[in-house]
Amino acid sequence: MKLQNKVVLVTGAASGYKNGGPSIGSEIAIKFASEGAKVVVVDILEKMGKRTVDTIRKKGGTAIFIKADVSNTDEVKDAIEITKKEFDKLHCLVNCAASYKGDIFKNIVETPEEDWNRILDVNLNGYFRFAKYAIPLILKSGGGTIVNISSSAAFKVLKNFSIYPVTKAAINSLTRTIAIDFSPEIRANTVCPGFVRIANSEGDRSSAEIEQWIGDISKSYPLKRVCTVEEIANVVLFLASDDSSYINGECIIVDGGRIISDTHEF
């Protein structure tokens, strides 16, 4: 058990759409519970957040759900307060919540300012807020770890997809400042996934359309498949636990080697 008696809070940990299909946050929450952690599941989606908690409890684990919007400071503070009341301590924060709502597939000239600011407020400031209000409790608990879910998009940008990579690059810097400012009590690292198969992005496509779509994306990956949520959760568990005791301020890219490959052939 790598997280026995540790208290962990995971944001964006609702079980994904379509009858609870996988999301990265829910998989992390479920994996951490199976390693002995008491898990605080945070999300704006109540029904699907409770579904993650139910899954954990059915497997004999301990978890509670807190409905909170990461862009609302009072709700973030309340979530930390409830965690303290319920478990007294906090040893690990995993920031995972992100919004893809609005017209984010645009260049910066075309992106409405309100969409830019809203995405920034959830996807970047949400990480800042949870870290800001969780760190004092982690320190009081004797120290611990923070794992921020970033993206390979922090390093390599797609055309007409401007705000998302900006938030992810900033998350990498945010993590480094946390790592330096709160060492040695807290280690902070980021995980930067490439394409991960989740229920949310499949949307309303039919099964055949989904398989075609995933198959097409898989071709551009050196491993000829896309990543599973479990493969991300394994790396997050490594960074959250003592197995990674000398890794601090690091960004681990988990994209099967895609970012280092070039489509150009000689």
Ligand SMILES: NC(=O)c1ccc[n+]([C@@H]2O[C@H](COP(=O)([O-])OP(=O)(O)OC[C@H]3O[C@@H](n4cnc5c(N)ncnc54)[C@H](O)[C@@H]3O)[C@@H](O)[C@H]2O)c1
């Ligand atoms: N799936 C991928 O291919 C991929 C690749 C790289 C990085 N990521 C990152 O992984 C993380 C998890 O995403 P996912 O792919 O599992 O998607 P997802 O949409 O299934 O999960 C995101 C979760 O965040 C929650 N959320 C959104 N806005 C919120 C808010 N204001 N307050 C609280 N919760 C909120 C959603 O309800 C959802 O449960 C994100 O940070 C995402 O950027 C995903």
